[in-house]
Amino acid sequence: MTGFSEKEVIDIFSRKLKITDLDDVAILGRNAVIKCDMLVSSTDVPPGMKPWQVARKSVVSCASDLAAKGARPTAAMISLGMPASVTRSFVMGLADGFARASKEFGVRILGGDTNEASELVIDCCMVGRTADGRMPGRGGAAPGDIVVVSGAFGLPPAGLSILLRGRSAKTAFERRAVRSVFEPEPRQLFGRGLARFFSSSIDSSDGLAISLYQLAADSGVDIALDVAPAAKGVDEFAAAAGLDPHELVFHGGEEYEIVATVPRSKITTARAAAKRLGLELLIIGSARRGSGRVTLHGRRLDNRGYRHFGRR
Amino acid sequence: MTGFSEKEVIDIFSRKLKITDLDDVAILGRNAVIKCDMLVSSTDVPPGMKPWQVARKSVVSCASDLAAKGARPTAAMISLGMPASVTRSFVMGLADGFARASKEFGVRILGGDTNEASELVIDCCMVGRTADGRMPGRGGAAPGDIVVVSGAFGLPPAGLSILLRGRSAKTAFERRAVRSVFEPEPRQLFGRGLARFFSSSIDSSDGLAISLYQLAADSGVDIALDVAPAAKGVDEFAAAAGLDPHELVFHGGEEYEIVATVPRSKITTARAAAKRLGLELLIIGSARRGSGRVTLHGRRLDNRGYRHFGRR
Numbered sequence: 001m002t003g004f005s006e007k008e009v010i011d012i013f014s015r016k017l018k019i020t021d022l023d024d025v026a027i028l029g030r031n032a033v034i035k036c037d038m039l040v041s042s043t044d045v046p047p048g049m050k051p052w053q054v055a056r057k058s059v060v061s062c063a064s065d066l067a068a069k070g071a072r073p074t075a076a077m078i079s080l081g082m083p084a085s086v087t088r089s090f091v092m093g094l095a096d097g098f099a100r101a102s103k104e105f106g107v108r109i110l111g112g113d114t115n116e117a118s119e120l121v122i123d124c125c126m127v128g129r130t131a132d133g134r135m136p137g138r139g140g141a142a143p144g145d146i147v148v149v150s151g152a153f154g155l156p157p158a159g160l161s162i163l164l165r166g167r168s169a170k171t172a173f174e175r176r177a178v179r180s181v182f183e184p185e186p187r188q189l190f191g192r193g194l195a196r197f198f199s200s201s202i203d204s205s206d207g208l209a210i211s212l213y214q215l216a217a218d219s220g221v222d223i224a225l226d227v228a229p230a231a232k233g234v235d236e237f238a239a240a241a242g243l244d245p246h247e248l249v250f251h252g253g254e255e256y257e258i259v260a261t262v263p264r265s266k267i268t269t270a271r272a273a274a275k276r277l278g279l280e281l282l283i284i285g286s287a288r289r290g291s292g293r294v295t296l297h298g299r300r301l302d303n304r305g306y307r308h309f310g311r312r
Numbered sequence: 313m314t315g316f317s318e319k320e321v322i323d324i325f326s327r328k329l330k331i332t333d334l335d336d337v338a339i340l341g342r343n344a345v346i347k348c349d350m351l352v353s354s355t356d357v358p359p360g361m362k363p364w365q366v367a368r369k370s371v372v373s374c375a376s377d378l379a380a381k382g383a384r385p386t387a388a389m390i391s392l393g394m395p396a397s398v399t400r401s402f403v404m405g406l407a408d409g410f411a412r413a414s415k416e417f418g419v420r421i422l423g424g425d426t427n428e429a430s431e432l433v434i435d436c437c438m439v440g441r442t443a444d445g446r447m448p449g450r451g452g453a454a455p456g457d458i459v460v461v462s463g464a465f466g467l468p469p470a471g472l473s474i475l476l477r478g479r480s481a482k483t484a485f486e487r488r489a490v491r492s493v494f495e496p497e498p499r500q501l502f503g504r505g506l507a508r509f510f511s512s513s514i515d516s517s518d519g520l521a522i523s524l525y526q527l528a529a530d531s532g533v534d535i536a537l538d539v540a541p542a543a544k545g546v547d548e549f550a551a552a553a554g555l556d557p558h559e560l561v562f563h564g565g566e567e568y569e570i571v572a573t574v575p576r577s578k579i580t581t582a583r584a585a586a587k588r589l590g591l592e593l594l595i596i597g598s599a600r601r602g603s604g605r606v607t608l609h610g611r612r613l614d615n616r617g618y619r620h621f622g623r624r
Contacts, residue, residue: 009394009403009426016407017414017421026422028387028439032341034422036437038391040429075340079350079391079435082321091321095328102329109329110338110346114321117352118431123391125348125437127340 023137024065024202031133033071034125037061041120046163046181051090053182055097055122056104061205062126063105064186064256068203069135070195071128073107078124081117094122105188136198136260141219145199145261145287148270150190151280153208154234154245155180157252161243173233186256193277194260197270201260207253212294213303215261222290226297229284250296251304261287335449336377336514343445345383346437349373353432358475358493363402365494367409367434368416373517374438375417376498376568380515381447382507383440385419390436393429406434417500448510448572453531457511457573457599460582462502463592465520466546466557467492469564473555485545498568505589506572509582513572519565524606525615527573534602538609541596562608563616573599 014022028034039045039058049057063073078098082091102109107126159177162169169175186203195201200219204211208229216223230249238245262270267283274281285296294301326334340346351357351370361369375385390410394403414421419438471489474481481487498515507513512531516523520541528535542561550557574582579595586593597608606613 004400004403006426008400009392012400012403013390013407013410013424013426016404016411018411019421019423022423026387026389028422029344034387034389034437034439036389036391036423036425036435038393038425038427038429038433038435040393040427040433042430043428075338075346077338077346077348077437078325079348079437080321081350081352081433088316088320088324091316091324092328095325098325099328099330109331110340111331111334111348112325113348113350113435114318114325115350115352116355117350117433118354119429121350121352121393121429121433121435123348123350123425123435123437125346125389125391125435127346127439 025069025071025135027135028127031129033066033069033128033130033135035062035065036123036125037065039122046160047166048163049182051093052097052100055094056101057184058122058124059098059101059105059107060184060186060256062124063188064203064205066126066128067186067188067191068201068258069130070191071130071135072192073105073126073128075108075110076124076126077110078112078122080112081115081121083119084116136195136201138200138202138214139218140200141215141221141261141287142199142263143221143287143289144264146264146267146283147223147225147285147287148260148262149229149282149284150187150258152229152231152282153255153257154231154248154252156184156254157248158234158237160252160254161241173237181254184256187258189277190279191258193279194270194273194281197262197266197273198260199263201258204255204257204259205253207251208259209250209294209301209304211259212301213292215259216294217292219287220291221287222293222295223285223287224295225285227284228296229282250301337381337383337447339447340439343441345378345381345440345442345447347374347377348435348437349377350433350435358472359478360475361494363405364409364412367406368413369496370434370436371410371413371417371419372496372498372568374436375500376515376517378438378440379498379500379503380513380570381442382503383442383447384504385417385438385440387420387422388436388438389422390424390434392424393427393433395431396428448507448513450512450514450526451530452512453527453533453573453599454511454575455533455599455601456576458576458579458595459535459537459597459599460572460574461541461594461596462499462570464541464543464594465567465569466543466560466564468496468566469560470546470549472564472566473553485549493566496568499570501589502591503570505591506582506585506593509574509578509585510572511575513570516567516569516571517565519563520571521562521606521613521616523571525604527571528606529604531599532603533599534605534607535597535599536607537597539596540608541594562613
C-alpha cells in the first residue's frame with residue numbers, strides 16, 4: 001500500500017469495528033471458530049504453480065491457521081473472482097484442487113460465489129471446531145515460556161528463489177524445496193495434538209521473524225532465541241545460490257509451520273506427547289519479561305516478514 | 313467468461329465437490345447458515361459510489377440472501393484485496409461502511425484478511441441463524457403455489473442507467489433511483505417475518521427474470537406471471553429516457569427484493585402477517601405443472617439476468 005502499511009489498514013478496521021481481540025482465527029460460537037484467507041494470483045501464486053495447487057493452497061492457508069489454534073476444519077465456503085479469459089481446463093483444475101483439499105483436510109465445501117475479476121482471486125472462508133472450546137491466542141505467552149516450532153524453516157523460501165529465477169530444481173533438496181512451495185503441508189496433527197499445551201500460537205505463513213514479533217507484541221514479552229531452526233540443506237543451498245541462509249529461515253514466509261509458546265511446567269509433557277504422535281517439537285528459545293523485542297543470540301532480529309512475490 | 317458461462321463454472325464445481333443441494337445460502341449446523349459474496353470493483357461498483365457505500369453493499373449482498381431464507385445475520389468475516397495505490401481516506405471510508413453495516417444489520421464483524429490486489433475485491437462471509445432450523449430452498453415450489461415479491465422492481469436499474477450515462481439525478485424519482493443503487497435496502501423484515509410461509513425463495517439480486525427461472529428450474533415447475541411488478545414511475549422514466557420498462561423490471565438486477573412462492577393454503581395468513589408487519593406482499597403469479605418455463609401473460613420471458621456493469 002502506498003504510504004501506509006497492512007498493519008495500519010488492520011488498525012483502522014480494528015478500531016472502527018471495535019475488534020479488540022483480533023487474532024488469525026475468530027471465535028464464532030462455543031466450540032466453533034472461523035477464518036478467511038484471500039489468495040490473489042499476482043502476489044500469492046509463484047510461477048509454475050498448477051491450477052489445482054493454487055486452489056489447494058487457498059484452503060491450506062485457512063487449515064494452517066486453524067491448526068495453529070488446535071481446531072479441526074469442518075466446513076468451507078469458496079468465493080472466486082476470475083478473468084473473463086479463463087479456460088475450462090483451468091476451472092476444472094481449480095475444482096480438482098478444492099476436491100482434493102476437501103478430502104485431505106476433512107472439510108466439507110458447502111458452496112461459494114463466482115465472479116468476473118481482473119485477476120484470479122480466491123477467498124476461502126473456513127469454519128472449524130476446537131476440542132474443548134479453548135483456543136490459544138497470540139497474546140498468552142508469559143515470561144519463562146518455552147518457544148517451540150513444528151519444524152525447521154527455509155525450504156519454501158529456497159523453493160521460491162528457484163522458481164522466481166526461472167530455474168528448475170536439480171538436486172533432491174531443490175526438488176523438495178519447490179514441492180514445499182507448490183504443495184505446502186499445514187501442521188494439522190501438530191496443532192490438534194499439542195494446542196492444549198500452548199500459551200500462545202500462530203502459523204508462520206507471514207515468516208518466522210514476523211510471527212515471533214506478533215506473539216511477543218501481543219503477549220507483552222520479549223522472545224530470546226538461541227537456535228535458528230534451519231532446515232537441513234538450507235545452508236548449503238544458500239551458499240551455492242549466493243543467498244543469505246538467515247533470510248531464508250527468518251524472512252521467507254509462505255511456510256506453514258506452527259510457532260507457539262509452552263509454559264515451562266508443561267514442556268516435558270508436551271515433548272512426550274509430540275513424541276507419541278511421531279512429531280518434531282523444536283525448542284528454539286524462551287519468552288522473557290519485556291515489550292515485544294525478538295533476539296537471536298542476543299541480537300535483535302529484523303521485524304520483516306511476508307514478502308509478496310511478483311510485481312516487486 | 314470466454315466460451316462458457318457462470319452456470320457452467322458452478323456446474324463444474326458442484327459436480328467435482330459433490331454439492332447436491334446448492335443454494336444461495338448453505339446450512340452450516342442446526343440453526344446456523346452461511347453465505348459468501350464477493351464484490352469486485354470493476355463489475356459491481358457503479359460510477360460515483362462512495363467507499364462506505366461499497367463496503368456496505370458487500371454486506372448487503374449477504375444480508376439479502378440470508379433474509380430471503382428467513383435467517384438473521386450474526387457474524388461476518390471480511391476479506392479485502394486492494395490496489396497498492398489505495399489512499400488512507402479510502403480505507404477509512406471502507407471501514408466506516410463496514411461499521412455502519414454492522415450496526416444496521418446487527419452483525420458482528422469478527423475479523424478478516426487484507427491483501428494487495430490489482431483491483432478492489434471484498435469478500436463478505438456471513439453466518440446467520442434461522443428461527444427454527446428450517447430454511448426454504450430454491451427447489452420447494454409446487455404447482456398451485458402463489459408467486460410473491462417483497463416490492464416493486466425497476467428502481468435500481470433506472471438509477472444505474474442514469475449513473476452509467478454519466479447523468480445526474482434531476483427528478484424525485486431519479487434521486488430515489490440513484491439512491492437505491494448506492495444504498496440498497498435488503499428486505500430483512502420481510503424475509504424474517506414471512507419465510508415460514510415460503511415453499512421456495514431467492515433474493516432478486518441477479519434480476520427478477522433469472523430469479524424466477526432459478527425457482528422454476530430447481531422446483532421443476534412452470535411459473536406464470538399475470539403481473540409485471542413495475543415500481544411507480546418506472547414507465548414514465550423509461551419513456552422519457554428511451555428505455556424499455558420491461559427490461560428495467562425483469563432484466564435489471566442489483567435489486568435486493570425477495571422472490572418467493574407460498575402454498576395457496578397459506579397465502580391468506582401470509583398476507584395478514586405481512587400487513588401486521590406493515591409490509592407489501594405483492595402477488596405476481598403462480599406455479600404450474602411444468603419444467604422450468606417462466607411466462608408473463610402467457611408469453612415466455614427471456615432467461616437473462618444480472619448484467620455486470622463496466623467493461624462491456
